[in-house]
Amino acid sequence: MQLDGLRIVLGVSGGIAAYKSPDLVRRLREAGAEVRVVLTAGALAFVQPLTFQAVSHRPVHTELLDPEAEAGMGHIELARWADLILVAPASADLMARLAHGHADDLLTTLCLASEAPLVLAPAMNHVMWRAAATRDNAERLTARGVRLLGPAEGPLAEGESGPGRLLEPREIVALLAGDGPLRGERVLITAGPTREAIDPVRFIGNRSSGRMGFAVAAAAARAGAKVVLVAGPCSLATPGGVERVDVESAREMHEAVMQRAGDCDIFIATAAVADYRVDRVPEQKIKKSDQPVALTLVPNPDILQAVAGLPRAPFTVGFAAETERLAEYAEAKRARKGLDMIAANLVGGGRDTGFDSADNALEVFWAGGHRSLPRAPKIQLAEALVALIAERRHGNDQTTDSRPASG
Incomplete structure (x- = not known):
């Protein structure tokens, strides 16, 4: 401005x-x-x-x-x-x-x-x-x-x-004045759940509300970035200054992301993308009966790994929601997929953070480093995460801590 x-x-x-x-x-x-x-x-x-x-x-x-x-x-x-x-x-x-x-x-x-x-x-x-x-x-x-x-x-x-x-x-x-830490950067973000059709009226989904991803998109825009948000089905309003692309399935999200990933500087994958989809979706509703119904599930494309594997990959940040052994599983996912950073949180087990909650807490890992972002409203947590991404992106991190997180 x-x-x-x-x-x-x-x-x-x-x-x-x-x-x-x-x-x-x-x-x-x-x-x-x-x-x-x-x-x-x-x-x-x-x-x-x-x-x-x-x-x-x-x-x-x-x-x-x-x-x-x-x-x-x-x-x-x-x-x-x-x-x-x-x-x-x-x-x-x-x-x-x-x-x-x-x-x-x-x-x-x-x-x-x-x-x-x-x-x-x-x-x-x-x-x-x-x-x-x-x-x-x-x-x-x-x-x-x-x-x-x-x-x-x-x-x-x-x-x-x-x-x-x-x-x-x-x-x-x-x-x-737009002098934020991501001024001039092009940021692509995914948010929310995906829905994988079982038949014309039923689907496989998850509990993601999209709140964290939308908060990150808003924070990135406030930090001066040009933000494109690829959103799965959710009822949240589009943050100011953010371009929104709505999708439903994992394959639709994959297509939307890959069309834009080559033009972005930073990719932040907060979406809870379904790992599997139904192999064959009937054209008509499956009628209820007393007999068991078997569904054959096949893998969906791995959006995060596809972006990280591009010849000129953007700075790539993944998310991981775990129910146990947070540090071990998150760091393994980061290394396996070749990510620059991964932000992980514990879900389930009666915790009131993560999916469909106003609060969250994150453990953020990169090669040789780690930082804890303590529990806070997702709006505030997104600000801290975007600031950390800007630090790592521009190579001016001041407080590397390689100690493993608990959990």
């Missing part, structure tokens, strides 16, 4: 991180943007309008009905003026109100009344960020095309540590 000449409305919601927002205004203006500031009632408990007026050189807006605005409807003026709406910090309350369509103050009304892209930089206590309600709200917002920047992980104002820190102003400006 070119910031020079861009008209940005900066919304500031209540939270101690609001003290960073004046610096954000200054950096946005240094990048060439015009900035107008909207403060919520909560923000006014931490920062004052005069500070923002001084750094933005513009009046600061706090009231929904402004007697000095055109017809008293300041939110309509701002909605028409803005090329981009950025909320930093975005509190848990602000995210909840936006997710549910509230319009009970100037900032939320402005977001509903504008057709400009909306970007949120969350900041809150780490327990609040991990809460199920906040995760649901974040997923709902990203599904509508809202872009989330962060939060970062580290020390918090209350003396605890964890995910919830507002990104530094320089980081926010860099991400808005």
Whole structure:
């Protein structure tokens, strides 16, 4: 995104991180943007309008009905003026109100009344960020095309540590300008399950929801990549800035991937692709009877191995879902298929991570190295994984750890 000449409305919601927002205004203006500031009632408990007026050189807006605005409807003026709406910090309350369509103050009304892209930089206590309600709200917002920047992980104002820190102003400006770690890279991602027909009405499938793959696609796009997402049957909304290709069977996914793999720089295979399909699918529904029905299964093409085996293969990242001996099986799969990296997680056995869950945890392996990405909402975990892929892709990894993971 070119910031020079861009008209940005900066919304500031209540939270101690609001003290960073004046610096954000200054950096946005240094990048060439015009900035107008909207403060919520909560923000006014931490920062004052005069500070923002001084750094933005513009009046600061706090009231929904402004007697000095055109017809008293300041939110309509701002909605028409803005090329981009950025909320930093975005509190848990602000995210909840936006997710549910509230319009009970100037900032939320402005977001509903504008057709400009909306970007949120969350900041809150780490327990609040991990809460199920906040995760649901974040997923709902990203599904509508809202872009989330962060939060970062580290020390918090209350003396605890964890995910919830507002990104530094320089980081926010860099991400808005498209200076992410995958800037200019072409990334191809598979996500979701596949369905293998038994007859015209029945199929063999699996429990994959596609959430992890869609989160990775969104994170890669936020990191500056041009992303193509090949998705099996799932009901998730396409992330903003991502090109989506819908398929159903493993062979359809194989065809779609191989048509595009030669033009990509990075391939990330998060899809849970069926290993087998029914040999012969009847044209009519199989009628129920008291007799056993035998199905002959034949192997599907191995998409991951096919991409890794190309003469000019992209940087290839596989996924492995295991029920036991995670490190052993994942590393064996990585070596056998010639992958650059593999991200593995444990599923089954009553675990509430992995398939059809909002959370996940990953153990990531490459030749001679390993890193643990601890349990987190899939949106946040995807950010960490994409950052690690960028490190390994560009050869600037700082913390190689070859110790085997437990499991």
